[in-house]
Amino acid sequence: MAATRTDGRVERGNQTRRLVLDRTMAIASAEGLEGLSLGRLATELGLSKSGVFALFGSKEELQLATVRAAREVYIRQVVEPSRELPAGLARVWRLCESWLDYSRRRVFPGGCFLFAVSAEFDARSGPVHDAVAQARLEWTTYVEITLEKARRAGQLRADADVPLLAFELIALMDAGNLHSVLFDDAGAYTRAGTAVLHRLRAAAHGAAAGERAVAVSSLPARFEV
Structure with a gap:
């Protein structure tokens, strides 16, 4: 019985944590990580401030947990769909297409979470800056x-x-x-999306004739939403 009660408390705590992080990701994408506060979250979600504090302990830990949660969403929404395809230009395009779709659908209200918090913390220092920088570097x-x-x-x-081409593709998507x-x-x-496609086609020129034909044929004429 004691184990059952403990398991129930743990699950309720996990559910509350997920509820809080869903809200913090939405807020941070539009208002920045500095827009988060334990009191605000308690009020908006109908929770006790002490309960939220018990889950995270500090504003900084809340910010770090939010970055980690957003990274997981990013992987599911952007990275995983591309892994369905074999290595090649079609996979590159699926990755870019998924990113544009993730931003367009407003998975986060403020567009790309990582773009928003990178602009907020790029000139700062400390653990939150480091977590944001690491997530950006991973991408x-x-x-x-x-x-x-x-x-x-x-x-x-x-x-x-390759590093230059990656820089260009990311810059085009960020601009969108x-x-x-x-x-x-x-x-x-x-x-x-159309600019990304043009850049990928240009990069395919000079590839082996057979592979270039396969690569280019896998790309649409333009990106349509």
Whole structure:
């Protein structure tokens, strides 16, 4: 009986933690991680402030937990769909397409969570800055790895500058997110996606003829939402 009661308390605590983090991710994407407070969350969610404090202990830990939770959402929404495809340009495009769709659908109200908090913490120092920087580095590295696998598969030029190409693709997607959120411009995603496609086609030129044909045929003419 004691174990059952303990298990029940743990599960209720996990449910409350998930409830709180769903709210903190939404707030932080639009207002920043500094917009989080234990008191605000308790009021908005109908919880006791002491209960929220018991789950996180401090505002900094709440911010760090929010970054970790958003990273998990990012992986599910953006990264995992691309893993369904074999290494190559089609996987690169699926990764970019998933990112644009994740931002366009407003999985987080403020658009891309990582973009928003990176702008907030880029010039700061401390554990939260480090967590945000690490998440951003993981994303950049994953794009580079995905491109490098496409290059090794013969679907990009042998001399392709993979870090530069990754930088360009991420910059185009970030620009689509920024313009959409700032100007309420849904067409920004079409422009960003089409620009990404143009860049990928250009990078495929010079690849082995057979592989280039396969790679380019896997890409749509333009990105449509």
